[in-house]
Amino acid sequence: MKGIYRFILVLSVFCASPAFADLDITVTGGVAGAQPIAIVPFSSNDGLQTDVASVIDADLSRSGMFRTLPRGDMLEKPDDPSRVDFRNWRSVNMNNVVVGKLNHAPGSDRVSSRFFLLDVITGQQLIAYDMPPVAPDQLRYVAHQIADLIFERLTGIPGVFNTKIAYVTSAGLGPTRSYQLIIADADGYNPRTIASSRETLMSPSWSPDRKKLAYVGYERGRSGIYIHDIASGQVKKILAEKGINGSPAWSPDGTKLAITLSFETNPDIYILDLQSGQRKRLTDHYGIDTEASFSPDGQSIVFTSDRGGQPQIYKMSVAGGEPQRITFQGRQNLDASFSPDGKSLTLVNLDEGRYRIALLDLANGNLRILSEGGLDESPSFAPNGAVIIYATQVRGGGAELATVTTDGRVRQRLHQPGEVREPSWSPLAK
Amino acid sequence: MFKQILVSSVVVASLALTACASSGKKNAPPPPPPVNNSGMAGYGASDSSVSGTGLGGGLADLANKKTVYFEYDSSDLSAEGQGVAAAWAKYLAANPSVRVRLEGNADERGTREYNVGLGEHRANAVQAALASGGVSASQISVVSYGEERPVAAGHDEAAYALNRRVDIVQQ
Known part of the structure; x- marks a missing residue:
């Protein structure tokens, strides 16, 4: 018996990596x-x-x-x-x-x-x-x-050195897997674990005033939307419907969340008013509608939908109406979000078998590939709109964060042991 | 009880070993996606699921049918998947007090929230097959973990095939 325990211990040392370290x-x-x-x-x-x-x-x-x-x-x-x-x-x-x-x-x-x-x-x-x-x-x-x-x-570009990054780390496989939601300074210093779970944590999203972080957590096999108050450390579960509770994204005024819920039939986009708790269903389609993001003026959203057969980006008014497809290059386009000036989207593009981060110019429809990996995901604009942070796979296993300037000229890699993913760049401090 | 914990720890350990091994480069050919789940400790394997006796309805048969596998970006049930669902439907219809949780999963390709949607569509496909086999809706719950809970750690088709799955977990 002792032998078995030693065996397990050795394995966990070998397989698991410290999830709490400076980037x-x-x-x-x-x-x-x-x-x-x-x-x-x-x-x-x-x-x-x-x-x-x-x-x-x-x-x-x-x-x-x-x-x-x-x-x-x-x-x-x-x-x-x-x-x-x-x-x-x-x-x-x-x-x-x-x-x-x-x-x-x-x-x-x-x-x-x-x-x-x-x-x-x-x-x-x-x-x-x-x-x-x-x-x-x-x-x-x-x-x-x-x-x-x-x-x-x-x-001539506002600096983003005094900002923060939220990200998720995980280690282990199967029932031993554990997840951490971490907030660090933009230079990787002062990493702070704000949530830790044996069950999945995902999709962190900063409130526009930078005081709260919304994310998805699972509890006993059910997902929920949580809001963490940065100053007090208090966490509120704001929603746990049957099925999917996912993809929280704040409205620019901080009063609403766009979310994905599936309790009525299958994954659709809803707008949740945080004050009243009322929610409005925006999409109604048998396909998968998810990954909504508000435009900076708060008047429209973009989201991922496979209603056309493959996942592509669609845009619609928050007042409702018919969604319009806006991506046409590559096999798939997913997880789009607006630049702070509203003129472009960053998204994940699948072409020739590679998932890469791209920039879509909304005025002329040009799509420019910015990243160089094969399985890059979760792009998030820096608040100055000049840099995008994303998650990328590391050769030989694991995942880490990377940044690229929107002109493609400067790249950074943010290393940390274990799997690091789903970066979300904070707004500027007000 | 102590023995029970130890046994599941060994499963965990061997799973971890599999994980470590498959993350490195091996010359051995990748195994084909298994029809049954023997040897692959899926989620819920430690939940004492399908370990009791006396409930009837082909229980021993189900021990090897706890996972349904899917093609890339698809939630269509294969003939094998239909067979697994049919076996469970028979058992659950005969035992209305038994409940299962269908846990939908995806491989790591595609974005995380999209894969949560895909995992749910897969779990819904299994749910529909159970319902058409006479299982009451109250016996079934559905959750999707997307790509968050892989059982195979590799970044190749062999690992992906094992991760595109619905685990049927008896409650």
Whole structure:
């Protein structure tokens, strides 16, 4: 008997992987004309733990749009524009330099930070900013905010460094399988398990105010829609009808969820009013209708339906009416969602036996394949609309997350042991 | 009781071993999709399903018929699947107090929520076959797990064929 237990233990060590670990990010592409920038270490009047400049540095270089100067190559480390000698930065071919300082006022539990973004060629200050004081353990988020400001000033695109990603991990097969729903910072730090189950967890979806996460859970062989309140940690089961309770997607105003229910006959799209609890059936077809997503104006939805024989994307008004098919390229198109500007969709396209992430231009109908895997899925736009995160299969087993810019130029892989999937990128903090 | 737990643990362990083995590259040819479920511990295998005696209606026969397999992106019952459903229909119609849960599953191709829909269509197909065999609706419940509960870990047709299934779990 003891032998059997040892056997099981060895197996579980061999097969299972820790589901709770930092995502390790690598950039696998990059922009040829990445902008050279130096992030000088911030001075501090106190031994603060967070190296703000290195967090900014990592954010910018990971974006693929910046090439940062190693600290060892810096000829000076000023903390104020008045002490910057621009010749020292021109000589190492920098376009921009960032300097700053942290101030931990005596007797205060808050740290304030001030930073400057400087143009090395003209000597101009592009940004001079005092960040609101925060507790020392929040300095990482201040660093992400600074990186956002720098990124937007130099690229014209809002930064998404101060955002979060929700995803699902699983390990094990058969009855030993377990699932975790995790929220981490966009750079993979601070992963936090918000739900853990022996039964399936899936389809996380952020509320537009970023305060809640809707997801699908199973309990004793029945599915349900759950809403997790991020601040309080409280979970509410809001629906558990007979059959499928799936695919929650928030309306842009946060008052409704589009969901898939099958209790009346088979999978159809419903709109659930979260306040009144009333729901309205939007589709009525014997095929599979699922994976609804609201347009940014809240007036229409797109969803997956196999009513034409193969799964394709259809669009319809939230007021009802006849759905219109909008995808025609490839064998199948599934799981579409709108870009923040409403002009395009990201979706999963099946063509030549490969499921890949694609971008559909709604104005001209052009479909562009963005990913390079064979079984890529669950695409989710970053709130700036410039990057898409998705799940991809790893050669030799397992799954991990990847990102690609919508122009296809910069790619990241987010590694973690075990199976990682169903990423959902949070909105910006309000 | 203790013995019972140990036995199911061994099933779990051998299942895990199968999983580990099939995730690596093996030269052995992939097995054809089994008609019966012997050797494949499906979900619910530890639920003491179909282990009692005295209920009558071909119980021993059903022990080998706990899973119905499907073709890619299809919820049509094969001749074998119809045979499995017919055997269960006979047993359930003769034993109206017995209840089953039909658990629909899909292979990993396609998106997750679409596969939940597909799994349910498959479970519904089995349910319809049971109903036409005289089984009362109150004896049957249906759940779909989509691609979330594979029994085979590989990324090839042999694994996919095992994962496209409806498990018939006696309650």
